[in-house]
Amino acid sequence: MMKRLGILTSGGDAPGMNAAIRAAVRTASGRGLSMVGYIDGYTGFVAGEFQELDDRSVGNIIQRGGTFIGTSRCDEFLDADVRAAAVRQMRDAGVDGLVVIGGDGSFRGALALQVEHAVPIAGVPGTIDNDVFGTDETIGFDTAVNTAVLAIDQVRDTSESTGMMFFVEVMGRRSGAIALHTAVAAGASGVLVPEEHESIDVLVRRLRESIARGKRSHIIVVAEGDEAGGAFAVAQQVGKEVGHPYRVVVLGHVQRGGRPSARDRIIASQAGALAVTALAEGRYGVMIGRQGGMPVEVPFDEAVKTVRPPGALELLHLAQTIS
Numbered sequence: 001m002m003k004r005l006g007i008l009t010s011g012g013d014a015p016g017m018n019a020a021i022r023a024a025v026r027t028a029s030g031r032g033l034s035m036v037g038y039i040d041g042y043t044g045f046v047a048g049e050f051q052e053l054d055d056r057s058v059g060n061i062i063q064r065g066g067t068f069i070g071t072s073r074c075d076e077f078l079d080a081d082v083r084a085a086a087v088r089q090m091r092d093a094g095v096d097g098l099v100v101i102g103g104d105g106s107f108r109g110a111l112a113l114q115v116e117h118a119v120p121i122a123g124v125p126g127t128i129d130n131d132v133f134g135t136d137e138t139i140g141f142d143t144a145v146n147t148a149v150l151a152i153d154q155v156r157d158t159s160e161s162t163g164m165m166f167f168v169e170v171m172g173r174r175s176g177a178i179a180l181h182t183a184v185a186a187g188a189s190g191v192l193v194p195e196e197h198e199s200i201d202v203l204v205r206r207l208r209e210s211i212a213r214g215k216r217s218h219i220i221v222v223a224e225g226d227e228a229g230g231a232f233a234v235a236q237q238v239g240k241e242v243g244h245p246y247r248v249v250v251l252g253h254v255q256r257g258g259r260p261s262a263r264d265r266i267i268a269s270q271a272g273a274l275a276v277t278a279l280a281e282g283r284y285g286v287m288i289g290r291q292g293g294m295p296v297e298v299p300f301d302e303a304v305k306t307v308r309p310p311g312a313l314e315l316l317h318l319a320q321t322i323s
C-alpha cells in the first residue's frame with residue numbers, strides 16, 4: 001500500500017514540467033498520498049535531498065517554464081552502487097514510489113531502479129526534442145517549436161528587408177523534430193536534420209534558383225546535430241557557394257525556456273495525473289505517453305528501447321516542396 005511518493009525532473013528542462021508536477025502532487029493528495037520533490041533530479045535523489053510538496057506548494061507554477069524543483073544530468077547515477085545507496089535512502093525516508101519526468105536517458109535510469117531494486121516507477125516524457133519511443137509527443141516540444149517559429153518570423157522581417165540569407169540553428173543534438181516542424185511552420189527555404197543526409201549541393205542550387213527568381217527572404221533551418229556541423233559551418237559552406245550575403249542566428253536555450261503553450265500545459269497535466277494514478281493503482285514501470293491523441297501507458301522497457309525515429313521526416317519533403 002503506497003503512502004508517500006517522490007517526484008523528480010531530470011535531463012534538460014522543458015516547458016510544462018511544472019504543470020506535470022502540479023498535477024501529480026494534487027492527484028496524489030486527492031488520493032491521500034503525500035509527495036516529496038527531489039532537488040535537481042537524480043542528483044537530489046542520490047544525496048537524499050528533497051522538499052515536501054503539498055497542494056499549495058505547487059500553486060502559481062502552471063504558467064512557468066523550467067522546473068521549480070530543479071533538474072540535472074547526473075553521471076553518478078550510471079553507477080549501480082550509487083543507485084543502490086540512493087534507493088536505501090529513499091526507503092529510509094519512507095518514499096514508496098517515484099514519478100520520473102524526463103527524456104529517454106532519465107528513463108534508462110528509472111528502468112535500472114525498477115529492475116535492480118523493484119522500485120515502483122511511472123514516467124512522464126518531458127523533453128523539447130520529442131524523441132522518446134512510444135509517445136507521439138513529449139512535454140515541451142510544442143512550446144519549443146512555437147518559440148522557434150516566432151523567432152524566425154522576426155528574423156524574416158530582416159531577411160526580406162535586406163535580402164540576406166539567414167541560417168537559423170535550432171536545438172536537437174540527435175533529433176530533427178524541432179527543426180522539421182519549425183521549418184514547415186516558418187516557411188523555411190531549407191532544413192538540415194541529423195536523421196537525413198541532405199546534399200549541400202542541392203540546397204545551394206535551390207537557393208541560387210530562388211534568388212534568381214527574385215525571392216528576397218531566405219531562411220535555412222539547421223538542427224544543432226546535423227552532420228554538416230552547426231549553422232555556422234553550414235552557412236560558411238553554403239554562403240560561399242551561393243555567393244550571397246548571409247547571417248547566422250543560434251536560438252539555443254531560448255527554446256528551452258519560457259511560458260509553456262496551452263497544449264503543453266494540458267498534456268503535462270494529463271500525464272502528471274495519470275502517472276500518480278498508475279502508481280496508486282499498482283501499475284508500475286509505465287510511461288504515460290500519447291498515441292493517436294490519447295494518453296496511454298507504455299511499458300518502460302519499450303520506451304527506452306531505442307531513440308524514436310522522427311515521425312516528422314515526411315515534413316522534410318513538404319518543407320522542400322512548398323518553400
Ligand code: F6P
Nearest residue numbers: 012127128129171172173224256
Ligand atoms: O535534450 C534537450 C536539449 O535541449 C537538446 O535539444 C540539446 O541538444 C541539449 O538538450 C542541450 O543540452 P545542455 O543544456 O546540457 O547543453
